[in-house]
Amino acid sequence: MKPAPFAYAKARSVAHAIELLGTEDARLLAGGQSLIATLNMRLSEPALLVDINGIGELDRVTLQNAHVEIGALVRYAQAERSAEIARAAPLIALALPHIGHPAIRNRGTVGGSLAFADPAAELPACMIALDGEIDVVGPNGQRTVKANDFFAGLFETALGAQDVLTAIRVPAAAADIRVGFAEFARRHGDYAMVGLAACARVAGKRLADVRLAYFGVGATAVRARKAEAVLADGDVEAAVSALAGDLDPPDDIHASGAVKMHLAGVLLRRVAQQLGRAPS
């Protein structure tokens, strides 16, 4: 349970990190709350760790142009204390207390969660529910990737070997936006067996633009599009039934696919109630 030997370098800037990542078999180190565990277990044996923790300006939360921008190095605990996130990104605020335990949240970063792309992680699902975007800087400059296009598969993303995720952006919640979040985990703070992040707009007595992003049910977070359409009409039980056409969770160590399907329905009922409420 000790890491294999590796070299270590502290990046002074994003450009410097990109340069260092050009070394063969280099890995980027942010909060390290998943990476160092995998190194300890020797599931990963990189030749070089590029530590970006010392880079300034990646740890800010800003409100601009009707968007909330969260720097890649913003730690979960810092995000939990952010007034901007509480006000303008209420779905992320709801999800944060479910991410790991306090000591993990003191260290783990928003960018790290997205770059790692664990299928049972909370933030990738929030990004899909919110139609967020991800800023990436690589050897050929900066680009922005929609969350929808970012998650390619199990622990796979649109990031190339020399890319650095620098920030994420979600639309600031307007007064007519409703959000909901719920998950089942074996122990508070553990990865979810099944979870649901949701966002919708109130349109008279109906909901519009319903986005339901489930996590822990496949290789990546997935939208339940059939259930979204049904839920917009207000029939929660019909939406739960429609999930059968959206989700096909595989069995894993926590639960069978059938149990996960059942739990997905329970979560939808809970989240539908949250979506029906005005923000308090």
Add this chain to the structure above:
Amino acid sequence: MSERFHDVAITVNGEKVRERVDARKTLVDFLREDLALTGSHVGCEHGVCGACSVRVDGVVVRGCLVLAVQCDGARVDTIEGVADSAEITDLQQAFVARNALQCGYCTPGMLLTAQELLAGGGMPSREQIRAHLSGNYCRCTGYQAIVDAVEAVAQARSGAKG
């Protein structure tokens, strides 16, 4: 710059230490093996159990999920430091009085984590205490006595202030 061994200067329990460390050495192994501070325990070594909890720059982290080389220039506090400074004497006494430990393996991590919650001020509910300690496993007590002890100290401290 991209080397395996690095010189680090870390302030551990108020004392500046300078050592040469292998990049792959975790902070908890550095504290135990290089500095003989064996109060921080090594349990699961992948961030699940909380036995290795230490404070880095004032916040509690997993000592097995931070590398010693990353702590160059940082302030690290271990259970030895916070016990010697009397910062947690009341918590330690409450743990003893309420049988909140049996084998003691989880206790240093429990104390540091509980102290972080209590230092935030206010009177946390039992549910909040449980949520804050959720990342620290105890295989002896069943947690009830630990929550009792933390709650008693929270009451005593908030009473003392009021």
